[in-house]
Amino acid sequence: MNLGEILNFCNAKLNKDQSGNTFSKQQLNAVLPVVNLEYMKKKIGLPEDYQLGAPISRQAWDITQMITQQLSHLKVKMGDGETQPLQIDQYGRAAKPSDFMYHSALIWKVVDKNDAQVPGFYYNSIEVLTDAEYAEIISDAIVRPSKKYPVAYYIGTKIQFAPIDLKWAIFEYLRKPATPYFDCDVINDEMFYLPPGTTRKGESVTASATTTISNNTIVLNNATTEGLIIGSAVTGTGIPASTVISSLPTPSKIVLSNAATASGTVTVTINSANTASQSVELDWPEITHPDIANLIYVLMTQNLKDDRGYQQGKIRQTTGE
């Protein structure tokens, strides 16, 4: 299901789209990142599910093959031959990858020699400890960290290893799923979803703006940049031909691809036709899309006076059907 189909599903279930749309594009794009992370949180293990003395969630990473498969596309392996392993500095610290979301495994390659002094190697897992456990184990007479049995713990943006001279480790983790974004054409106040790779039919808007000669930035006088699309064509007095929007730094400023040739207050026309869709689809397997659609549905129903839809959505979250 693409995001347009999911929105249609929610609207149909809610039966509240007589006026056009239950959710605006802006509302939906405010909800999507939250839903995306909420779903991730649920799949890697809700701490809210823990019972006293039993920190186990109903759903958790690798707890069943079902969950493993649903999240396997988010798994990153550093050091699989094609990718670099996790580099550990001279202080035994390694930077967490920027897209890191959840730990899966740390593996260390133990190089050893047999009685005949022939070098060989085997792999061993690196145990991840809490601070308190590390404080104990570091001085333990039997299981203190060694190159054969190294340990690690998370601290800030880094992973600290012991012993410190491991140099590298194989690291498997779950990355953050891509943030979904719903882009659409708005024609006669109706939203038409633009899947990734498509271009918009576009619409033309006019606004009063102040231009400054030889400056790429124009300032909107009585409007905001909300809804404007980067790449849209801009025309008007003092604006060179083939000028498009380069960026939208503030709600009132537009940075153009060309500098204005005159200063003053002008009427600009902004046409988003043929600009590329900015949609980003859900970074989840299709089997999970109904669950994510339900999460969106639950958030939608929270806006409504009648809470029957909300109750149904919550029941669906629990039963999964």
Place this chain on the structure above:
Amino acid sequence: MNKSEYISLVRASLSGGNPVTDTKGKYHPLRIEKYIGEVFTTFVRLAYNEAEVTKDYSVLDWYVKQYRNVSISYDMDTQSYYCVAPNTVMPLPKLAAYRLICPMQDQSFAFAPESASSEAIFAELEVSSIIPVPSFYVEHNKIWFTGKMSSDYEKVLIKAVTRFEDFDDEDEIYLPMGQDTAFFKQVQVLVEQQSVTPEDLQNNNNGK
């Protein structure tokens, strides 16, 4: 089975399948090695008892490890030769754990075991002047040489019954035939005793 396989088997049986990294907190391979070592010692002692009855001490040779080129030192104070004993040799009675101490390249020239206090008696006996082999006795982690010991012997070969911990990961470990199951049960009982007392008294979301 080699040593690594023994440890792996115990971990797997205690973890109810493939152990995950977190179980190291409870069933760390090094701790399991110690537990296996304790039971292994018991079983070797049983083998020794059997040898005492049958007078066939070769049964102990299954548990022997060789320590080669062990350097001999000279203690100026006591004017005695000694070497540092492998610290994992089992303290079996009658120095039975030391199956052989000899010059590196002459295994037919076995040094004779004796107790520390018997040296005074042996020195008075004619036999000590007739037999050309040096004697040895053990004190804690040192092997002291007496009798016909001289500076001619710089390094010795020691074959000794050693503890489980001193075997290499790939070394084959032999158990008395037919006692494998009893061995594993004893290890499991020892390890599972760990969890009789709740380990974690703090509500810190840590299941270990």
